[in-house]
Amino acid sequence: MADPQDDFDDRFPNGVFTAELIAGAGSNIGGPARQPELLFWRMLMSRAKPRVPETVDLLVIGAGAGGMSAALAASIEGLEVLLCEKTDQVGGALSTSAGTAWIPGNSLGASVGQPDTTEAAEEFLSHTVGDVQGLAQRKAFLASGPAAIDHFSEHSKVKFEAAAALPDYLDGPGAAFGGRALTPLPFDGRELKENFAHLRPPREEFLGLGGMMAGRHELFKMLAPFRSLENLKTTITIVGRYFIDRLSHSRGTRLVMGNALAGRLYLSLLERGVKPVFNTSLVQLIESNGTVSGAILETPDGQRRVMARRGVVLATGGISWHYGLRSRFFPAPVEHYSLAPAANTGDGVDAALKLGSSFDAGGVSPAYWMPCSTYRRASDGKRMYWPHILLDRAKPGLLAVKRDGARFANEADSYHDFCIAQMRDGGQHPAFLLCDHRFIKTYGLGFVLPGGMGSPASSAMVI
Numbered sequence: 099m100a101d102p103q104d105d106f107d108d109r110f111p112n113g114v115f116t117a118e119l120i121a122g123a124g125s126n127i128g129g130p131a132r133q134p135e136l137l138f139w140r141m142l143m144s145r146a147k148p149r150v151p152e153t154v155d156l157l158v159i160g161a162g163a164g165g166m167s168a169a170l171a172a173s174i175e176g177l178e179v180l181l182c183e184k185t186d187q188v189g190g191a192l193s194t195s196a197g198t199a200w201i202p203g204n205s206l207g208a209s210v211g212q213p214d215t216t217e218a219a220e221e222f223l224s225h226t227v228g229d230v231q232g233l234a235q236r237k238a239f240l241a242s243g244p245a246a247i248d249h250f251s252e253h254s255k256v257k258f259e260a261a262a263a264l265p266d267y268l269d270g271p272g273a274a275f276g277g278r279a280l281t282p283l284p285f286d287g288r289e290l291k292e293n294f295a296h297l298r299p300p301r302e303e304f305l306g307l308g309g310m311m312a313g314r315h316e317l318f319k320m321l322a323p324f325r326s327l328e329n330l331k332t333t334i335t336i337v338g339r340y341f342i343d344r345l346s347h348s349r350g351t352r353l354v355m356g357n358a359l360a361g362r363l364y365l366s367l368l369e370r371g372v373k374p375v376f377n378t379s380l381v382q383l384i385e386s387n388g389t390v391s392g393a394i395l396e397t398p399d400g401q402r403r404v405m406a407r408r409g410v411v412l413a414t415g416g417i418s419w420h421y422g423l424r425s426r427f428f429p430a431p432v433e434h435y436s437l438a439p440a441a442n443t444g445d446g447v448d449a450a451l452k453l454g455s456s457f458d459a460g461g462v463s464p465a466y467w468m469p470c471s472t473y474r475r476a477s478d479g480k481r482m483y484w485p486h487i488l489l490d491r492a493k494p495g496l497l498a499v500k501r502d503g504a505r506f507a508n509e510a511d512s513y514h515d516f517c518i519a520q521m522r523d524g525g526q527h528p529a530f531l532l533c534d535h536r537f538i539k540t541y542g543l544g545f546v547l548p549g550g551m552g553s554p555a556s557s558a559m560v561i
Contacts, residue, residue: 150375150395150402154180157393157406158413159446161374162190165413166363171246172408173370174253180404181372182395184379184441189298189360190415191438196487197356199258199280201243207277210262214277216240222272231460247280254366256359257283267512282359284313287351289365296376297364298439299349300357303482303545309349310340311357314489321548380414380445385453393449412446420444427457427464431525437468437485467517471531471544484544486531487513495537500526 158169161183169181187193202219219240250256258280266273287294299305306312312320316332319325323333340350353361367374377398384392384405392405417423418438436442469491470483490496492510498520500506506526507519520526533543535550542548 150378150397150399150404151178151180152403153405153407154178155406155408156180156411157404157409158182158411159380159393159395160184160190160411160413160415161188162413162415163192163359163363165190165411166360166367167250168411168413169372170250170254170256170363170366170370173367173372174249177408179372181367181374182378182380183374183376184414184445185298185439186376187296187298188364188374189357191418191442192356193298193360194301194304194437194439195356197282197359198261198264199247199282200278201247201280202240202274202278203244204247204260204278204280205244206247206258206260206280210260210277212260212262212275212277214274216244218272218274219278220272222266222270222274225270225272226268227462230462231458250366255285255362255369256366257362259283267515282355282362285353285358285361285365287347287353287361290361290368293364293368294347294351296374297357297361300355301437301483303484305349307337307340309344310336311350311352311354312336313354316354318548321551380412380449383410383449383453390453412450414444414446415439415442417444417447418442420447423447429521429525431521431527433527435483437470437483463514463518466514467521468513469517469520469529473545482545485513486544490541490543491516491531493537493541495533495540496543497532499530499532501530 155177156169156172156179158165158172158179158181161169161181165181165183166188169179172179202222203214203216207214220237223236247258251258260277261279261281262276264279265275266278287297290297299309300311304311306320316336319329319332320336323330336352339352343350343352364374375397379396381394381396381401383390384394384403386392390406390410392403393410395402395404415438417427418436419440420443421434423444424432424434468485468487470485472481472483474481491498491513496509497505498507498509498516506522506529507516509516511519520529531543537543538546538548538550540548542551
């Protein structure tokens, strides 16, 4: 006699069942020889979470921006997708970032008076980056980027808007003042329902009142709520919504920037029936006849072997917390810290290296850098980090200096270029940001908010 569990697997491969099916289990599944109570508990225990299939079309390892985007695109095209995530939350570094996508030639720029072409972007990149390795990938990116944005917009919850005034970080032929940088539309986290808990929150340093998000332009209004009626209305709307959220949620559900994009990707996947398998990490890739054909995964129920008919996508987040590779590639003065999630330990990179892969030596830099100030919170000793992006460091009235007091960079450079200058000639570690009380009153500095509110402990040191 066939095992009723096997019959259940065949009829309900995604592990979805209802109370009605359970109630009729004794007579409808497996025949009368089985006790209904026994079958009920077997189904209940084995179907409480998504099962790991033995074969899929596409296996995606890592549920950050790259992994969720790949899984969503494949699902839209009709493929059977298994999305695995090492932690119990999706989003990765995307959830803690601004979420801005640089997509030259997109169709949204014209709506804000900033039409663009991929030809102009190609000229810009040729001038600023040159003919480094990766030209084929660059051409593929420029050719597919606009179509990808339109495709997601049409077939999912992923929506962007173009920024009218967000210039390219470097000047030169083909540079754009706006239109290329796309920001995700705000997202209501309540749409995720019980899955909201599986969306990685932003960094603690960026949350107001213990869990509230606000966009960059909203923040300035909220810091001066009585300056205008518009400022007061914005403040009341956002703070009021947040207090209501906290009655039933661990943090605010009004999401912006990268957290909004992560939420939109996650909801789009769930609506298509792609439910990430959490706490599942990569052990090793499976190679067949010179091709990666699957992977061995570590799951809460032990190791599982999953074969992929169409391919395996490695989206495990780079080497941010891989101390061995950091020591190999990063300059010595760089502290062993990253703003990326601590789970980004290079699992995918290690697995690929074991199969004979190698690093491309043609890049300009081994990492994307950002200057941060740091201090230890008095209440619990936790080390806090504030990235100096645009809100303070690049404003007039601030000087960045070495230990000897000499300037080492243009303070208005992009955060990446600023750090490249900081690390030049053996590195300036730490560096110092100098300003006066008028600067603090107008712009703030790190954890010190405009007007002087906040912690004074982060006032100068930049790592």
